[in-house]
Amino acid sequence: MEGRNVTEFVLLGLSSSPQSQALLFVLFLVIYLLTLVGNLLMLTLISSDAHLRTPMYFFLRYLSFMDSLYSSVIVPKLLWNLMSEWKTISFLGCFIQIAMVIFSGATEACLLSAMAYDRFQAVCHPLLYVITMNGKVCSGMVALSGAIGVSVSLVNTLLLAQENFCGPNIIHSFACELPPMLLLVCSDPHTTIASILTTMVILGIGPFVLLLGSYSCIIKTALGINSATGRSKIFSTCSSHFLVVIIFYGSGVFRHMTPATGSALEQVLSLQYSVVTPLLNPLIYSLKNKDVKAALRRMLSRKSRLTL
Template sequence: MEARNVTEFVLLGLTSDPRAQALLFVLFLVIYVSILVGNLLMLALISSDSHLCTPMYFFLRHLSFMDAFYSSVIVPNLLRNLISEWKTISSLGCFIQIALVIFSGATEACLLSAMAYDRFQAVCHPLLYVVTMSGKVCSGMVAMSWAVGMSVSLINTLLLAQEDFCGPNLIRSFACELPPVLLLACSDPHTTVASILTTLVVLGFGTLVLLLGSYGRIIMTALGIDSATSRSKIFSTCSSHFLVVTIFYGSGVFRYMTPASGSAMEQVLSLQYSVVTPLLNPLIYSLKNKDVKAALRKMLTRKYRLSL
């Protein structure tokens, strides 16, 4: 999958100011370490504590893995470019990064929708929850999420690789993503553009409708609950989840639906769904949960006793 005539691309990055680059390097290094620690800690807790063997935490485990993977596709290369004079990436490396970004984003969108559907079943149909969200069903939903992500990534990346790239090779971004790279194509990109739009409509809006529909039913059910404490708990959970969904979907849809121009706003949108969301997910979905806190205390206590 090499671009014709062009063997490498140049990533112009976030800024050309050396002092700003140094500050950004420290900032993104701290963020990246926080993302890895938060998500890998969630993986360890869910895998080691039998009390977290429920459908919700089964989905959270896969979401944590995907968040750590997603940020690792983007941030290490961003850090390298911030401290390196040579900001080039081979055409093959660029297309691989594009494929992994699409795979990660599509899979995460499916996982977020699956998690919303899980909460809908738990709140609206609690008596049938064990049957509806059986281990087989949950495994099938995760497998489908991964399969959709791989398929969407393969189709869109292969179509992009068929385009002619004869120069210039300057990517106005900090990473290889489909919109800014497609902007450099010398050939008519109508097939690739049609594929992107189809993906957004079928996958993006499809999962978003499922997600909003699930949370809408949850809110309607909560309004009918007499207990103010239970109602407040449901609204608190839904509002924090909705914040993550808004950041992820809003930035992703605008990034891929608007024509690429290399503006600062486009780079901010890319950072939101590739860096901010993986940072927030462990806090909002997991670390606020009392069961997760109990599992963390248990793990720390066990390690402390072993160290004595």
């Protein structure tokens, strides 16, 4: 099919009922504000508390930043569309959103792998941990994660943007995402699909193998310790990260393995992956981490002394 490329897309959103849209607006506004507060609080605690200046929290600081960025790419436009009669997004705006979503997701996958490697070194090679996970190594791993995210985002977004979108321009989602966008392509998308699948395999299997290998060694080391207190300390240290990994990869896999049909299930999975997950990460690390809770108490104590 030949035709002039469209200049804007229509996002169908989550509901056409004004009452439902108002309720959803309030719900997602609260979730977005909690997400920003939670992740910014983690950033503040890690940056200001000397007890949290370790490799694990160094990575967690960037993970919190990526969660804030990811949520800010999706939710503000979602909120605007819920209250707007014209639920459109420009061609450029749509592809900027796609690029930022890919960048955030790819970078976060790499950061989670770096955090798993950090836990592996801390548990399995504690005597060499300070040397192995020095400042240059940690900074290099963060920089590499960002570089991978930028590269993957540019390649896949530019390939998709070069496709012919001649109409219709209706996206069966509340955001510009790869699966529903591919349904609107009029030209042959084989190259774009091949690139996307290659990216998913590399960023899916690669970090997953590293995560699986790291945690297999951690569990083996923990089970080899005679002290119940020692085993409990290891599992307590790693449980928060392991739970975040399960949520991130679980929701991501289900989302991208679901056919792009605009179904209710697809919308729920998209919301889980792009709206709820960035909120859960700071909650998990704050509620399940004694160091973070202690840092929060110290910060509140300092604030209370200053106000007296």
